[in-house]
Amino acid sequence: MAEQLQRIIDDSANIVFFGGAGVSTESGIPDFRSTDGLYNQQYRFPPEMILSHSFYLRNPEEFYRFYRDKMLCLTARPNAAHYKLAELEQAEKLCAVVTQNIDGLHQMAGSRNVLELHGSVHRNYCMRCHKAYDARFMLESEGIPTCSCGGMVKPDVVLYEEGLDEHTVRASIQAIRSADLLIIGGTSLNVYPAAGLIDYFRGRYLVLINRSPTPADAQADLVIQESIGEVLGTVKV
Numbered sequence: 001m002a003e004q005l006q007r008i009i010d011d012s013a014n015i016v017f018f019g020g021a022g023v024s025t026e027s028g029i030p031d032f033r034s035t036d037g038l039y040n041q042q043y044r045f046p047p048e049m050i051l052s053h054s055f056y057l058r059n060p061e062e063f064y065r066f067y068r069d070k071m072l073c074l075t076a077r078p079n080a081a082h083y084k085l086a087e088l089e090q091a092e093k094l095c096a097v098v099t100q101n102i103d104g105l106h107q108m109a110g111s112r113n114v115l116e117l118h119g120s121v122h123r124n125y126c127m128r129c130h131k132a133y134d135a136r137f138m139l140e141s142e143g144i145p146t147c148s149c150g151g152m153v154k155p156d157v158v159l160y161e162e163g164l165d166e167h168t169v170r171a172s173i174q175a176i177r178s179a180d181l182l183i184i185g186g187t188s189l190n191v192y193p194a195a196g197l198i199d200y201f202r203g204r205y206l207v208l209i210n211r212s213p214t215p216a217d218a219q220a221d222l223v224i225q226e227s228i229g230e231v232l233g234t235v236k237v
Helices: 002-010 021-025 053-058 060-071 080-090 105-109 135-140 166-178 194-200 228-233
Strands: 015-019 094-099 114-116 119-126 153-157 181-185 205-209 222-224
Touching: 002 205, 002 222, 015 080, 015 166, 053 060, 060 135, 060 153, 080 094, 080 105, 080 228, 094 166, 114 166, 119 135, 135 153, 166 194, 205 228
Parallel strands: 015 094, 015 181, 094 114, 181 205, 205 222
Antiparallel strands: 119 153
């Protein structure tokens, strides 16, 4: 399978990578839906409720307690998958990374064109005056992070009940539509509307790298159910 993947990459000139939580778990960041994921742990409220827009406004102290504990993983570092994707971009083979992750590890590895469908923990803004704050400020704040103007500082991440950024969605659709190879990695393709973006792909090759089956496996030219870091780490650019 590694040889087949290498042939497909060598035969492609406009690659797009669409990634999910499985790319980040190999850097030690917990996901949501696996056996050990956040949805299968016990909290005072279900994580999907805590991470909703209405809960954030109604109970911000509880939201930020969970957010700092489980969403801000600032010690995590990129893994082999992140670095190989950056290498492919530098070689002008890969034109975009479309990610559902909010950790910024693709940029840390050197990728430049990263389309973050669900936002980023590294961007935070005051809901009153829109002043920007970094992730370190959020981590080190006690209770509700507060701006110098007195407003509440919100992470630029898409919560449940919030829509995706339209500009990011349009850019993602354009990238996927124009790709000749779409590599989908580390995602179960169960999170919508993000997962629906792959329906815009019209290219030559579809490759799926995920430890478990996905709804798109039957459409793929190549399916690899192994570690994405190990698989991409073997690719020669």
